[in-house]
Amino acid sequence: MVPSNGATIWRGRRDPASPRSWRRILGENGVQKWAFYIPVVFMTVFLALPMALTVVWSVFERTQFWMQPGFTLFAYETFFTSARAENYLFSMIHAAIAVVISFALGFPVAVFVRRRVATALQHRVVLLFILPFMISELVRVFALRPILGRNGVINSVLMDIGVISDPIMIILFSPVGVVIGDVVSFLPFMVFAGFLAMEAVQPYVFEVCEDLGARTVRAFRDVIVPLAAPGIFAGGVFIFVNSVGGALVPTLLGGPGAVNAGLIVNQAIVAIDFPLAMAISAIMMATLMLLLYLGHRLFDLTKVLQPIS
Amino acid sequence: MNQFEFTRRLFLQSAASVATAAGISGISGVALAQANELKIWANPGVHKVGAKDWSAMESQGGISIAATAKSARADESIQKMVVGDGNRLFDAITDNGGGMEDALASQKAIVPLDTSKIPNWKNILPTYNEGGPAADTIRYKGDVYATPMISNADSMAYDYKTLGFHPDSWGVMFDSQFKGRVALQNDFGPTLTNMAIYLQQSGKIEIADASNMKPNEVKAVCQFLIDYKKKGQFRTFWDGFQNGVGLLASGEVLMSSCWEPIQIIANRKTGDKADIRYGTMKEGHQTWNNMIMLTKGGRQRGRDALYYKLANVYLSPWFGARTLAGLGFGPQMQGVDAYIKANPKDFSASTQTRVLDILKRKNDRYAIKGNAWQNVFPTHLRAYQDWWARLQAA
Numbered sequence: 002m003v004p005s006n007g008a009t010i011w012r013g014r015r016d017p018a019s020p021r022s023w024r025r026i027l028g029e030n031g032v033q034k035w036a037f038y039i040p041v042v043f044m045t046v047f048l049a050l051p052m053a054l055t056v057v058w059s060v061f062e063r064t065q066f067w068m069q070p071g072f073t074l075f076a077y078e079t080f081f082t083s084a085r086a087e088n089y090l091f092s093m094i095h096a097a098i099a100v101v102i103s104f105a106l107g108f109p110v111a112v113f114v115r116r117r118v119a120t121a122l123q124h125r126v127v128l129l130f131i132l133p134f135m136i137s138e139l140v141r142v143f144a145l146r147p148i149l150g151r152n153g154v155i156n157s158v159l160m161d162i163g164v165i166s167d168p169i170m171i172i173l174f175s176p177v178g179v180v181i182g183d184v185v186s187f188l189p190f191m192v193f194a195g196f197l198a199m200e201a202v203q204p205y206v207f208e209v210c211e212d213l214g215a216r217t218v219r220a221f222r223d224v225i226v227p228l229a230a231p232g233i234f235a236g237g238v239f240i241f242v243n244s245v246g247g248a249l250v251p252t253l254l255g256g257p258g259a260v261n262a263g264l265i266v267n268q269a270i271v272a273i274d275f276p277l278a279m280a281i282s283a284i285m286m287a288t289l290m291l292l293l294y295l296g297h298r299l300f301d302l303t304k305v306l307q308p309i310s
Numbered sequence: 311m312n313q314f315e316f317t318r319r320l321f322l323q324s325a326a327s328v329a330t331a332a333g334i335s336g337i338s339g340v341a342l343a344q345a346n347e348l349k350i351w352a353n354p355g356v357h358k359v360g361a362k363d364w365s366a367m368e369s370q371g372g373i374s375i376a377a378t379a380k381s382a383r384a385d386e387s388i389q390k391m392v393v394g395d396g397n398r399l400f401d402a403i404t405d406n407g408g409g410m411e412d413a414l415a416s417q418k419a420i421v422p423l424d425t426s427k428i429p430n431w432k433n434i435l436p437t438y439n440e441g442g443p444a445a446d447t448i449r450y451k452g453d454v455y456a457t458p459m460i461s462n463a464d465s466m467a468y469d470y471k472t473l474g475f476h477p478d479s480w481g482v483m484f485d486s487q488f489k490g491r492v493a494l495q496n497d498f499g500p501t502l503t504n505m506a507i508y509l510q511q512s513g514k515i516e517i518a519d520a521s522n523m524k525p526n527e528v529k530a531v532c533q534f535l536i537d538y539k540k541k542g543q544f545r546t547f548w549d550g551f552q553n554g555v556g557l558l559a560s561g562e563v564l565m566s567s568c569w570e571p572i573q574i575i576a577n578r579k580t581g582d583k584a585d586i587r588y589g590t591m592k593e594g595h596q597t598w599n600n601m602i603m604l605t606k607g608g609r610q611r612g613r614d615a616l617y618y619k620l621a622n623v624y625l626s627p628w629f630g631a632r633t634l635a636g637l638g639f640g641p642q643m644q645g646v647d648a649y650i651k652a653n654p655k656d657f658s659a660s661t662q663t664r665v666l667d668i669l670k671r672k673n674d675r676y677a678i679k680g681n682a683w684q685n686v687f688p689t690h691l692r693a694y695q696d697w698w699a700r701l702q703a704a
Contacts, residue, residue, distance in 0.1 A: 173562075272691060
C-alpha cells in the first residue's frame, strides 16, 4: 500500500526504510540527540575511570609483583620523603622555563603572521609549523645531539670563527639541553595557540593603539597579551604537560640521570612498584588540575572556546 | 536428467568435493603446522642468529617458531607471566637478566626441565654444572628451570686512540683528568653492581655481596657516585642501545660502562676517527646470562619436545659461534673455537681472528675473581630505587 506522500505503509506502520523514517531516526530527536552522549561515554570510560582507578590503586598495598586491595599512604610517603619529589619539582621548573621561552619565541611569530601576512596566506604560513610534527619526535630530538654536542655544529662553528676556544658543554646533557629540547619539540603549540588567540584581537585594536600613541612594546604588553591571554595559557599548558610527562627529551638530552615526572613513573613501574607509580600519576593529575584552576581564575578559560565575533 | 542438469550437478558435486578436500587438507595442514609450532616470546635482535627472521633457527631445530618480540624490561616479563596472559600466549619465554627464573619459578609460571632430552646439554659450559659459579642462575630449589643462550661480563668501553692506554680499572672513570668525559648506564642494576664491585675490590667500601647489597651498602655506593656527579665527572647516563653507541661514536665521552655490542657497533661507526675497545677490569664485572624457559602453559599444551629441540639449538656450537661473531655475546657451550676453525666457509680468516679475540677477552673477564652476577630483584630493591632517585636529583 502506498499512501499519497509516497511512504510505504508496512503492516500498519510506516516502512522503516522510507526517507521520512530515516529522517526521524537520524533527526534531532533520534541519533543526533544521543550522539552528544557518545563523547561523554568515551570520556567516562577512557579518562574519568582510569583517573579514578589511578587514585584508588595508589593507596593499595604493594606485593612482590603486583598490588592488593587495602589502604596505605606509603606510596605517597615514599614519594615525598625521597628525592623523587625534588626531581618532580625540578622537572616542573624546567617545564615552566620551556613555556616562557616558547612564549617569547612563538607568540611574536603568531602576532606577526596575523598582522603582516595577507589574510589569505595566514593559515598556510601557520600550517608550515606542522611540518616538524611530520617527523618522529625521536628523530627530531636525536638530531639535536650533533648540533649541540661537544663536536657539534654550534661548537664547531664558534670555535672555527674564534669566538670560543673550548666547546660549550652546558647546552647538551644538562638542564639547559632539556629546556632547548622542549622548546624545539613543543614550540609549534605556542604558535598555533597564539595564532588562534589572536583572532580575539581585531585589527582595529592595533590602529587604536597607534592612534593613542602606544609604542609597540607597550601595546604588546598592555593590550595584545591580555586579550590573547586565555589562548596563550592553553598553549602553555600543552607545552608544560608534554615537558613534564614526556620521557624522550630528558633521556636523550639530559645530564647524568636526568628525569622528569614521566620518567619517575616509568622507573617505579620498572621496579614493579605499581602503587608508587599510581601515586606519582595521581600527583601529576592533581598538579595539572590545580594549574587549570589557577589559569581559569586568572584568564577565564571559557573565553578560549567562545565564538570569535 | 538432461545434459544441462547433469553438467550442473556434476559441477556442484565436483566443486564441493574439491572444496571439502581442500578444507580437510588445509585444516590438517594448519593443525600439523600448529602441532609443530612453538610460540615463543623473545628478543628478536639478540635471541636468533643465521637469518633476518627465525627461519635458520627453525631449520636447525626442525620446528616451526611463532615468535613475538619482547623488550628487555624484566618488569614487563614478570607482569605478563605472573599476573597477565603470558602462559596462555607463549610456550617458551626468554628472560631479561639474572634472578628472573627464580621469580617466575616461585610463582609457578615456568616449569622444571628434563635436561636428558637436550642432547647438547652435555656440552654446556662447566660453570653451569651443580656447584659451579653459574649453577644457581638456571636452577630454582635445585631443579633446572632454564637453558642458557648467551652471557657476558659487562665492562667499560673506551677510546684507545685518545686515551693512549688500556684502562684496567673502573677507577679510571673517576680520574679528574677525564672530568665530563665519562658515561654510565642509566640503570641502577648494572651501574650500582659494577660500582659496588669496584669499591669492594679496591677496599674503599666494605660490601658483602655486590649482587645483593644491604641498604647501608647501597647508600655508600650512591653517595660515592653523588660526590663525583657533583664534581661534574659524568657527562651523562645513557639509556638505550643507540644512545650508548652515539655517545662513544661521536666522541662525546671517552669511556662508558656499557654492553659489549655497544662497543662493537660504536667502533664500526667511528672508522679511523677513534679506536673504541672493551676493557677487562681487574676488580671484576657484572656477569649475566639470558635463558629460555618452558612456560606452565607450554607444558599443559604438550610443547615440551619442541622446547627441547629449540634448547638444543641454543646449546649448539652453530648458535654459539654466530652469536659470538654477531653481537659478541658469550656462547654457552664448549667447543665453539673448534667449530669456528672447522668452518672457514662461514667464518673467514679475518673473522676467525676477530671472533676468537673477542672470546679470549671474554674468558679473561669471566676469570676475574671479583665478578658478581646480575640480580634484577635484590632483597632491598626499595633501597636501590630510593638511592638511585637521590643520585638522579644530585
